[in-house]
Amino acid sequence: MIIRIEAESDIPIYTQLTNQIIEGIARGEIMPGESLPSVRAFAADLGVNMHTVNKSYHELEKKGVIKIIPKSGAVISPEEITAEKKAQILSELKPLISEGLVLGMKKEEIQELIISMMNEMKER
Amino acid sequence: MIIRIEAESDIPIYTQLTNQIIEGIARGEIMPGESLPSVRAFAADLGVNMHTVNKSYHELEKKGVIKIIPKSGAVISPEEITAEKKAQILSELKPLISEGLVLGMKKEEIQELIISMMNEMKER
DNA sequence: ATTTTGTTATATGAATTATAGAACACTTCT
DNA sequence: AGAAGTGTTCTATAATTCATATAACAAAAT
Numbered sequence: 001m002i003i004r005i006e007a008e009s010d011i012p013i014y015t016q017l018t019n020q021i022i023e024g025i026a027r028g029e030i031m032p033g034e035s036l037p038s039v040r041a042f043a044a045d046l047g048v049n050m051h052t053v054n055k056s057y058h059e060l061e062k063k064g065v066i067k068i069i070p071k072s073g074a075v076i077s078p079e080e081i082t083a084e085k086k087a088q089i090l091s092e093l094k095p096l097i098s099e100g101l102v103l104g105m106k107k108e109e110i111q112e113l114i115i116s117m118m119n120e121m122k123e124r
Numbered sequence: 125m126i127i128r129i130e131a132e133s134d135i136p137i138y139t140q141l142t143n144q145i146i147e148g149i150a151r152g153e154i155m156p157g158e159s160l161p162s163v164r165a166f167a168a169d170l171g172v173n174m175h176t177v178n179k180s181y182h183e184l185e186k187k188g189v190i191k192i193i194p195k196s197g198a199v200i201s202p203e204e205i206t207a208e209k210k211a212q213i214l215s216e217l218k219p220l221i222s223e224g225l226v227l228g229m230k231k232e233e234i235q236e237l238i239i240s241m242m243n244e245m246k247e248r
Numbered sequence: 249a250t251t252t253t254g255t256t257a258t259a260t261g262a263a264t265t266a267t268a269g270a271a272c273a274c275t276t277c278t
Numbered sequence: 279a280g281a282a283g284t285g286t287t288c289t290a291t292a293a294t295t296c297a298t299a300t301a302a303c304a305a306a307a308t
Contacts, residue, residue: 070285
């Protein structure tokens with residue numbers, strides 16, 4: 001899985017990493033049961049600090065995407081989504097969808113963009 | 125339009141305000157051509173600082189949702205969306221959609237949630 | 249004219265982000 | 279058993295962001 005970190009971005013590095021790992025899983029590039037690199041190895045690979053990777057891993061665990069086994073490693077193990085998490089995702093989607101609508105995008109256009117986005121992930 | 129600011133939230137106040145204004149426009153509670161309250165009046169109303177509201181207004185202008193008329197006011201005036209802004213929104217939607225998929229949500233479920241979200245806005 | 253408006257400037261404090269180095273205890277590998 | 283690798287924890291520092299506060303300014307609105 002190729003990770004691309006942009007230091008100049010206004011998005012924190014640990015968030016960039018979290019997002020790209022999630023997208024890698026969604027794309028099927030990493031499968032449940034597989035392990036992520038150690039925080040040290042990954043940090044060295046990406047050229048960032050160990051703690052930054054560690055923070056990302058804990059964010060992923062909080063999201064229910066990985067399981068951190070103390071002193072051992074981080075394993076991809078998606079939990080079943082809860083109603084609370086579903087509501088959380090929805091609340092974050094809302095302002096983005098609203099923005100599209102306000103700027104004149106049509107419902108159908110938004111739907112199709114999201115559908116094609118999803119198709120590019122799960123397939124292939 | 126009712127604005128609800130949560131000081132304890134990890135989302136910055138100016139972002140909460142920006143999002144809720146956009147959602148208010150999407151819901152049709154404020155119409156293009158109408159003005160937003162002055163930064164001072166709104167700040168006093170919300171119990172926050174003037175600069176916080178000002179920051180939100182400039183974010184809204186950058187997004188192309190309102191037009192700030194110097195020394196006068198802020199008018200709702202959505203611009204036609206650009207390809208660049210469309211790509212920006214898509215890039216922000218991506219990690220959220222990915223998270224849903226990874227946690228086991230089905231494509232159809234995500235589609236339907238988004239459709240019903242959009243229907244609750246534009247209608248009514 | 250007076251008030252109201254957004255703008256600009258300076259300042260402060262708290263929190264966040266990212267880095268760094270070190271030490272610890274447990275796991276894994278040889 | 280010993281060595282290496284693991285996440286964890288602690289302390290520290292610097293830069294940036296967020297929110298507030300106060301003040302003054304010039305243009306617009308009343």
